[in-house]
Amino acid sequence: MVATILAKIRSTTPLVHCLTNTVVPQITANVLLAIGAAPAMIDHPEEAGIFAGIASAVLVNVGNGSGEQHEAQRAAAAAAHEAGTPWVLDPVAVGALPVRTQLARDLLAFRPAAIRGNASEILGLAGASAGGRGVDSTDPVEAAVEVARDLAIGHGCVVAVSGEVDVVVSPDRTTRVHGGDALMPLVIGTGCSLGAVVAAALGATRDVARPHDAVVAAHALFAAAGLAAAREAQGPASFEIAWRDALYKLTPDEVVELARVAEQ
Amino acid sequence: MVATILAKIRSTTPLVHCLTNTVVPQITANVLLAIGAAPAMIDHPEEAGIFAGIASAVLVNVGNGSGEQHEAQRAAAAAAHEAGTPWVLDPVAVGALPVRTQLARDLLAFRPAAIRGNASEILGLAGASAGGRGVDSTDPVEAAVEVARDLAIGHGCVVAVSGEVDVVVSPDRTTRVHGGDALMPLVIGTGCSLGAVVAAALGATRDVARPHDAVVAAHALFAAAGLAAAREAQGPASFEIAWRDALYKLTPDEVVELARVAEQ
Amino acid sequence: MVATILAKIRSTTPLVHCLTNTVVPQITANVLLAIGAAPAMIDHPEEAGIFAGIASAVLVNVGNGSGEQHEAQRAAAAAAHEAGTPWVLDPVAVGALPVRTQLARDLLAFRPAAIRGNASEILGLAGASAGGRGVDSTDPVEAAVEVARDLAIGHGCVVAVSGEVDVVVSPDRTTRVHGGDALMPLVIGTGCSLGAVVAAALGATRDVARPHDAVVAAHALFAAAGLAAAREAQGPASFEIAWRDALYKLTPDEVVELARVAEQ
Numbered sequence: 001m002v003a004t005i006l007a008k009i010r011s012t013t014p015l016v017h018c019l020t021n022t023v024v025p026q027i028t029a030n031v032l033l034a035i036g037a038a039p040a041m042i043d044h045p046e047e048a049g050i051f052a053g054i055a056s057a058v059l060v061n062v063g064n065g066s067g068e069q070h071e072a073q074r075a076a077a078a079a080a081h082e083a084g085t086p087w088v089l090d091p092v093a094v095g096a097l098p099v100r101t102q103l104a105r106d107l108l109a110f111r112p113a114a115i116r117g118n119a120s121e122i123l124g125l126a127g128a129s130a131g132g133r134g135v136d137s138t139d140p141v142e143a144a145v146e147v148a149r150d151l152a153i154g155h156g157c158v159v160a161v162s163g164e165v166d167v168v169v170s171p172d173r174t175t176r177v178h179g180g181d182a183l184m185p186l187v188i189g190t191g192c193s194l195g196a197v198v199a200a201a202l203g204a205t206r207d208v209a210r211p212h213d214a215v216v217a218a219h220a221l222f223a224a225a226g227l228a229a230a231r232e233a234q235g236p237a238s239f240e241i242a243w244r245d246a247l248y249k250l251t252p253d254e255v256v257e258l259a260r261v262a263e264q
Numbered sequence: 265m266v267a268t269i270l271a272k273i274r275s276t277t278p279l280v281h282c283l284t285n286t287v288v289p290q291i292t293a294n295v296l297l298a299i300g301a302a303p304a305m306i307d308h309p310e311e312a313g314i315f316a317g318i319a320s321a322v323l324v325n326v327g328n329g330s331g332e333q334h335e336a337q338r339a340a341a342a343a344a345h346e347a348g349t350p351w352v353l354d355p356v357a358v359g360a361l362p363v364r365t366q367l368a369r370d371l372l373a374f375r376p377a378a379i380r381g382n383a384s385e386i387l388g389l390a391g392a393s394a395g396g397r398g399v400d401s402t403d404p405v406e407a408a409v410e411v412a413r414d415l416a417i418g419h420g421c422v423v424a425v426s427g428e429v430d431v432v433v434s435p436d437r438t439t440r441v442h443g444g445d446a447l448m449p450l451v452i453g454t455g456c457s458l459g460a461v462v463a464a465a466l467g468a469t470r471d472v473a474r475p476h477d478a479v480v481a482a483h484a485l486f487a488a489a490g491l492a493a494a495r496e497a498q499g500p501a502s503f504e505i506a507w508r509d510a511l512y513k514l515t516p517d518e519v520v521e522l523a524r525v526a527e528q
Numbered sequence: 529m530v531a532t533i534l535a536k537i538r539s540t541t542p543l544v545h546c547l548t549n550t551v552v553p554q555i556t557a558n559v560l561l562a563i564g565a566a567p568a569m570i571d572h573p574e575e576a577g578i579f580a581g582i583a584s585a586v587l588v589n590v591g592n593g594s595g596e597q598h599e600a601q602r603a604a605a606a607a608a609h610e611a612g613t614p615w616v617l618d619p620v621a622v623g624a625l626p627v628r629t630q631l632a633r634d635l636l637a638f639r640p641a642a643i644r645g646n647a648s649e650i651l652g653l654a655g656a657s658a659g660g661r662g663v664d665s666t667d668p669v670e671a672a673v674e675v676a677r678d679l680a681i682g683h684g685c686v687v688a689v690s691g692e693v694d695v696v697v698s699p700d701r702t703t704r705v706h707g708g709d710a711l712m713p714l715v716i717g718t719g720c721s722l723g724a725v726v727a728a729a730l731g732a733t734r735d736v737a738r739p740h741d742a743v744v745a746a747h748a749l750f751a752a753a754g755l756a757a758a759r760e761a762q763g764p765a766s767f768e769i770a771w772r773d774a775l776y777k778l779t780p781d782e783v784v785e786l787a788r789v790a791e792q
Contacts, residue, residue, distance in 0.1 A: 023553040023569050025287040029452035034500050039452070040357070041287050041328050047361045064569050066596050068330050093568070097575045186776070188557035188567070235773030236562050245499030248450070289551040293716035298764050303716070304621070305551050305592050311625045332594050509763030512714070 003252035010036035014056035021063030027189035048072035057203025063092030086113035095124015179223025224258035267516035269481035274300035278320035285327030291453035312336035321467025327356030350377035359388015443487025488522035531780035538564035542584035549591030555717035576600035585731025591620030614641035623652015707751025752786035
């Protein structure tokens with residue numbers, strides 16, 4: 001299923017509308033291009049809703065938005081919900097900071113297809129923690145799995161908790177994805193751009209795959225590219241280059257061989 | 265003429281004031297530094313007009329601006345017009361989205377020296393198309409050449425349509441630039457930073473070259489660097505690095521040898 | 529002392545709250561991760577003050593801020609001052625542009641631990657010059673040393689003037705740091721991210737080192753990484769990659785061997 005989903009992204013070039021934070025637009029766009037998707041960043045309140053309605057999928061990342069972008073994010077999530085377009089919520093630093101915490105919780109009403117964050121952010125979104133240290137998780141992934149399942153059940157979505165091992169949780173299913181490398185969290189945007197790739201996978205396969213499988217495929221691709229890049233890296237910058245190249249070069253079959261995906 | 269213009273950029277270090285979208289400021293600045301120009305991003309409405317009046321050239325890229333940046337873009341275009349400073353309009357996703365479409369059309373009153381976009385954007389600016397798929401063109405370059413000429417005649421400017429082959433159009437002249445590589449559109453900002461390089465070329469050579477030749481020289485440099493980078497690239501990320509290095513390393517004569525420039 | 533400070537950054541992972549300009553957030557975050565610090569960009573006026581109070585250190589870079597970010601910068605500097613958290617002021621293009629010049633001067637009331645800029649910016653902040661050409665210095669470093677000392681005395685802080693040779697000035701001490709490479713200013717953000725690294729060094733060592741030594745250590749790290757990267761670079765892009773890798777790989781002792789630090 002992972003290979004099918006990744007091939008579908010390449011054959012359909014899903015248009016992913018990203019409303020993301022100020023640090024990562026460039027790497028997010030580059031990652032989407034590398035995997036065969038098409039990025040578009042549209043943050044104006046009067047344009048975001050229009051575009052969300054025509055995109056294949058939408059990413060709303062609540063890290064470091066302006067007041068104007070927050071308004072656009074509400075419009076985009078509402079428009080995606082209205083159009084039946086899958087959208088992904090990335091609750092960056094939710095729990096730790098008040099404006100984005102309220103925003104992220106409000107956005108849940110528009111029923112994201114998936115939520116992706118680190119353990120502290122998932123706990124923070126659920127109100128089960130005061131959040132991590134900014135974008136850093138201070139909680140282990142496994143500590144967030146049951147809360148992730150409650151979110152998945154409560155909001156009818158897939159919840160992915162990122163960490164050394166990623167855990168993808170649906171109401172009735174838990175999948176762990178092993179791979180990546182210790183250099184990966186030293187490249188800014190590897191987490192944020194994963195949210196965009198989750199959106200791409202959901203948008204490309206909504207007719208042929210369950211959302212849970214699309215979310216797993218996105219994580220498997222990142223895990224495999226991390227393993228491939230680690231062979232060549234001299235440090236985080238050369239890792240970033242090798243990793244972005246690997247996202248482009250790895251065939252779906254190679255991803256399946258490299259990443260270890262384990263159903264519970 | 266191409267070699268003369270590129271040498272002039274290096275010898276004069278034109279200061280290029282860029283008001284550009286949120287995805288590409290970093291690569292745009294790096295590209296300008298690589299070619300021998302000096303970048304400055306000034307988007308505050310109370311500073312943009314002042315700076316546009318002292319810069320060598322101005323780029324206004326209407327992709328993903330905030331309301332405040334739009335105000336600054338109007339001020340910068342007006343100030344450039346007033347000062348006789350050449351400025352470039354990049355109509356990102358114009359035609360497809362209403363706020364920027366109105367903005368770009370309003371800005372034409374300040375008489376850009378050049379307009380650079382993909383075919384859908386040029387058609388969208390002229391009102392001849394509903395625009396592409398966000399930043400992606402859904403129209404072939406050649407389909408926009410006659411509309412580009414109408415824009416060039418109507419607004420007294422040079423219009424460049426970017427694609428596999430780039431076409432530079434003036435009222436009385438058409439030049440095609442061949443080169444680049446299939447990996448180039450997989451690196452975000454290669455189009456947007458071309459607009460900045462067009463501005464640099466115009467700003468550096470306003471006394472010694474026709475604007476049409478300056479626009480062609482900018483495109484030839486990008487085409488040549490794309491060809492040079494393709495020899496070393498393993499994927500889009502290593503392409504980006506090799507391409508930015510090539511922008512820095514290629515001599516004007518090497519650019520002339522590599523890129524194929526054809527007058528109609 | 530340099531080695532001790534750099535080791536302390538790695539062992540304590542200071543959380544650096546950056547309110548910086550739109551061009552450099554990605555490279556700033558990547559640089560902080562490479563040196564062993566943790567970045568967080570929080571620019572919302574209702575969140576910035578909260579976060580500045582819990583961060584290890586704060587960077588306020590006044591380059592190209594929106595009106596909303598300026599408000600956040602005032603809140604963050606005030607909160608850092610209140611909490612006794614060291615914060616760094618980077619007066620980008622101050623002197624040349626009115627809004628940021630007023631902002632930077634206002635922020636001095638919140639007593640930055642360090643100010644870092646090029647010679648024109650330091651002169652502009654002190655009112656001794658009309659500023660450089662945007663982000664470019666038009667004044668030599670040595671021309672700003674006495675004005676830097678006046679600022680250091682007047683505001684009880686360390687002032688670093690960046691250039692071919694960097695000069696770090698305290699009321700009673702002057703240190704010059706030699707190193708780097710001619711390619712370094714051709715990579716955007718090498719100056720701006722130095723401000724963030726100065727903040728990291730101050731935040732990590734406030735109990736064990738004098739601020740002057742922390743500022744010197746940050747400059748020595750950049751100078752050493754520049755020397756190391758120059759051995760491998762083919763141009764500014766490959767320099768950037770090698771330099772970011774070197775920031776990660778160089779041991780504190782290697783930094784001390786490579787960079788030349790000279791007390792007056």
